[in-house]
Amino acid sequence: MTMRQLGLSIYPDHSDQDKDESYILQGEKYGFTRIFMSMLEVKDVLATKKKYKHIINFGNLHGFTTTLDVSPNIFKTIGASYTDLTFFKELGVTGIRLDQGFDGITEAELSFNPEHLIIELNMSNDTGYLDNILSYQANEPFIYGCHNFYPQIGTGLEEEFFIRTSKRFKKRGIHTAAFISSHCGNFGPWNVNDGLPTRECDRNLPIEAQAKSLFMTNLIDDVIIGNAYASEVEMKRLSCIDRYELSFNVNISNNISAVEKKILLNEKHYRRGDSNALVARSTMSRVKYRDINNPCHDNDKKFHVGDIVVGNDNFGIYKNELQVVLKSHYDTRKNKVAEIDKVDIPLLKYLKPWTKFKFKDITY
Structure with a gap:
């Protein structure tokens, strides 16, 4: 059985390194084991690599795995290709999340990368995207799924849509993730931040209620706080919930x-x-x-x-x-x-x- 995890998000392009390290240590204290990190823009490749590598390795030392959110244009900017993910491996990440999809065969080929990085797919689309990728005989143990988050109030996924899209992944045995929103966090990757949940119904709920509901769908394995920085009280409350039994x-x-x-x-x-x-x-x-x-x-x-x-x-x-x-x-x-x-x-x-x-x- 897949063990369910709690995760937090770090945005090195918008945050302070010391605060990021303190946040990771706080997460470690309360049993968090996963980091979501965004790299959708790169201006200075060497400086970016140094900054990201430092905080990712810090997380690795404290029991975290990191997934890096990337878009297709980033590959050109950093000099990576779909057959060479060395750049990401050198950063220390466990996997990369494809914020935008390709043509199916590309994702399937990526899943056989020699760096053994997990390829995480965007789950927030009600299409045959996943089936198309798997039809090209993808390396399924290295295919994960993760929903989007939605900074603008009113734009989060509807419950019925969320269930339908999540089932597409879960019925194929794919590891899944979704986001909840801190009421103390005040930033994410964009300059609009009305919270960062996946589902709209979660936006105004206490953070532990959001997480309990996602876990109890039995469709989501990992619950990640989308915005930074959650308070210690919020993290403690999350650490106390039962991830497996309805409470x-x-x-x-x-x-x-x-x-x-x-x-x-x-x-x-x-x-x-x-x-x-x-x-x-x-x-x-x-x-x-x-x-x-x-x-x-x-x-x-x-x-x-x-x-x-x-x-x-x-x-x-x-x-x-x-x-x-x-x-x-x-x-x-x-x-x-x-x-x-x-x-x-x-x-x-x-x-x-x-x-x-x-x-x-x-x-x-």
């Missing part, structure tokens, strides 16, 4: 009982396979705690989407069963024990039959 931040009700709190936070949950539209049911707790009393509380008001309820003493064999509310309803046989934080409500779409999930208490 909801919850605010716990004041009247929650001891058994309910144990059920909520300590038990392993999964949604029953015979799903319904009203609630997502986690039923093993009713078996484990069937002999434990659970008096009524917080049961006289309408439950709303995202509420977490547990069956009380009046619910017969369903006593101590945990349910996540998917449609508003009344039922006095259930106690409200918590509610999902509003920014995590969109994650409910990933709560499918047999999905494993858990809760994290963020009660203030």
Whole structure:
């Protein structure tokens, strides 16, 4: 299985070397292992090579791999060719991302480069681009995919489009990446910066909510902060998310009982396979705690989407069963024990039959 990574972005043409090094060290502290770097313009080849090589090697020394974003015109500027990627290898990069595509056969040939660099493709196109490349018998282990980011507000990918284009890559077993946006970062490669997410729906969300949602699509392997510099608080929050299991931040009700709190936070949950539209049911707790009393509380008001309820003493064999509310309803046989934080409500779409999930208490 491909291990999921967190990444950060560095823009040597717009940043300070000392700040870049500090940012990399901060990323290392919080488990980041990937760097996205842009080289879309080169004025002085020797100076550029020296500057990029320094920061890339610094990242390599601290456990990072670096992918360099390049456009076709860069090859001429730096004196590289599609049959000789020595320039990029000497920089110390792990791979190059082709911001613009070629004709399919060129990308296939590039994937057999003797420098063994990964060739990363632009995923944000709903075309047969990938299939065309693979039809030329590309070296598939060296073909990766990475979405674009979108600095201008309102121009990020729509969810449906994002899913469709990502599936093109994932169904072929291609390693994938997408971008999230820091609310502290104030620059990227361009002079417009309304954030740098891949999906428009992520632009205004807390950074950890963006990342959780991307990982839970099961279509994205690496999540990269697009703009620089993210704050240490943001990086720490990202380091705490579960990259593999669906997790909801919850605010716990004041009247929650001891058994309910144990059920909520300590038990392993999964949604029953015979799903319904009203609630997502986690039923093993009713078996484990069937002999434990659970008096009524917080049961006289309408439950709303995202509420977490547990069956009380009046619910017969369903006593101590945990349910996540998917449609508003009344039922006095259930106690409200918590509610999902509003920014995590969109994650409910990933709560499918047999999905494993858990809760994290963020009660203030």
